[in-house]
Amino acid sequence: MLPYSSPFLSGQARRTQATRKYFYDQVPWEDAPLTLDLGCGNGTITLELALNTPYVTAIGIDIDPTLLSKAVKNSDHNAVHYLLADATTLPFRSNLFSFTLDHFTLMWIEKYRLALKEAYRTLRTGGLFASIEPDYNGRIEAPLRLSDTKPLAPPIIEYLHNLGANPYLGSQLPLALNKEGYKRIRFGVLAWEFNKPAAQKEIRGEANLLKAHGIPWTPPRFTFTPIFWVLGEKT
Numbered sequence: 001m002l003p004y005s006s007p008f009l010s011g012q013a014r015r016t017q018a019t020r021k022y023f024y025d026q027v028p029w030e031d032a033p034l035t036l037d038l039g040c041g042n043g044t045i046t047l048e049l050a051l052n053t054p055y056v057t058a059i060g061i062d063i064d065p066t067l068l069s070k071a072v073k074n075s076d077h078n079a080v081h082y083l084l085a086d087a088t089t090l091p092f093r094s095n096l097f098s099f100t101l102d103h104f105t106l107m108w109i110e111k112y113r114l115a116l117k118e119a120y121r122t123l124r125t126g127g128l129f130a131s132i133e134p135d136y137n138g139r140i141e142a143p144l145r146l147s148d149t150k151p152l153a154p155p156i157i158e159y160l161h162n163l164g165a166n167p168y169l170g171s172q173l174p175l176a177l178n179k180e181g182y183k184r185i186r187f188g189v190l191a192w193e194f195n196k197p198a199a200q201k202e203i204r205g206e207a208n209l210l211k212a213h214g215i216p217w218t219p220p221r222f223t224f225t226p227i228f229w230v231l232g233e234k235t
Contacts, residue, residue, distance in 0.1 A: 012104055013044045013045055013048075013103070015190070015202065015227075016103065016132050016227070019229050020048070020130075021052075023099070023128070023130040023231060024049075024099075026231065027053075027127075028127070028128075029056060029098055031098050031124055031126060031127070032096070032127075033056040033057060034098060035049050035053070035056055035058050035059070035097055035098060035099040035100070035101070036059050036060075036097045036100040036101070036119075036122065037049065037058060037059065037103070038061060038087045038100060038103075038106075038115065038119065039061070039062055039063075039087065039102065039103070039104070039105025039106075039108070040061060040062050040067075040071055041062060041064075041067045041071065042067055042070045042074060043071025043074050043075045044074075045101065045103055046058045046060035046075065046082070047077060047080055049080075049101075050077050050079040051077070056079065057079045058080050059080075059082070059083060060080070060081070060082045061082070061083045061084070061085040061087065061090070062084065063084065063085070063086055065084060068082055087105065087109060087119075088109065088111055088114040088115050089114075090118040090119070090121070092122045094121050095122070095123070095125070096122050096123075096124065097122055097123050097124065097127055098123075098124055098126075098127045098128070099127060099128050099129075100122070100123060100127070100130070101131075102115075102119075102129070102131040102132070103132050104132065104133060104134070106131060106133055106166075106173070107134065107160075107166050107169045108163075108164070110164065112166070112176070113176060113179075113180065116177060116182075117180050120180055120182065120234055123234040124234070125234055125235065126233065126234065126235070127233070128233055129182060129232050129233075130229070130230070130231050130232075131228075131230045131231075132190075132228070132229050132230075133170040133227070134167065134170050134225050134226065134228070135167075135168050135169065135170030135171045135225075135226050135227075135228055136154070136156065136157050136160070136167035137167075137168045138171075138226040139154050139223070139225050140222070141154055141222070141223045142220055142221060142222040143221065145220075154223075155215050155216075155217045156206060156210065159215055170226060170228030171226075171228055173187070173228060173230045174230055177230060177232040181234070182232030182233060182234065183232065183233050183234075184232065184233040185232045185233075186231045187229060187230040187231070188229055189226050189228055190226075190227040190229060203219045203223055204219065206219075207219045
């Protein structure tokens with residue numbers, strides 16, 4: 001089970017909502033109103049796909065049965081379905097989906113290129129793959145934590161490494177999609193309004209996450225982690 005609570009996942013989903021809306025507006029839903037949510041977690045985004053894109057059937061997969069059971073309980077919608085499955089070996093036929101979304105999932109998959117390959121296989125021609133992933137290589141904290149005048153790495157990076165995650169995946173994805181055959185690749189970094197209460201809430205959420213796993217961290221006055229969005233097409 002990944003070390004994230006259902007409220008933490010819901011908070012992540014709120015931060016990236018505007019970017020997902022941009023993704024949805026690009027999808028050729030008329031070709032096949034069927035979408036896949038890779039690593040659906042508690043189902044927040046899977047349900048959103050069905051509610052905000054008319055006539056679309058949304059399928060969410062996850063390898064965590066605990067989170068998946070929460071998704072099932074949280075979603076009573078006849079156009080939403082959940083499945084216990086591995087993103088690197090998708091149990092679907094080829095050329096099926098118009099849209100596949102990765103939302104903070106690939107960073108937890110060691111062989112994430114296999115997941116990209118499977119997503120490509122199961123997309124229809126003209127279908128889109130979208131990803132939202134962080135890159136902690138660009139992490140900013142102020143004031144800096146210093147040791148002998150040298151900046152110390154933020155604790156969250158060591159924590160993610162220890163769990164087997166790739167905290168630097170975000171900036172690596174455009175090239176990875178290109179190597180797996182995706183075309184018309186677009187990407188960028190999410191905007192973030194630092195003066196909003198949501199920013200402080202996110203910092204507190206990260207601190208609580210570290211504290212729950214025995215890692216002391218005093219939140220700095222300011223912190224920012226680049227979140228990359230990537231969009232690629234199967235042609």
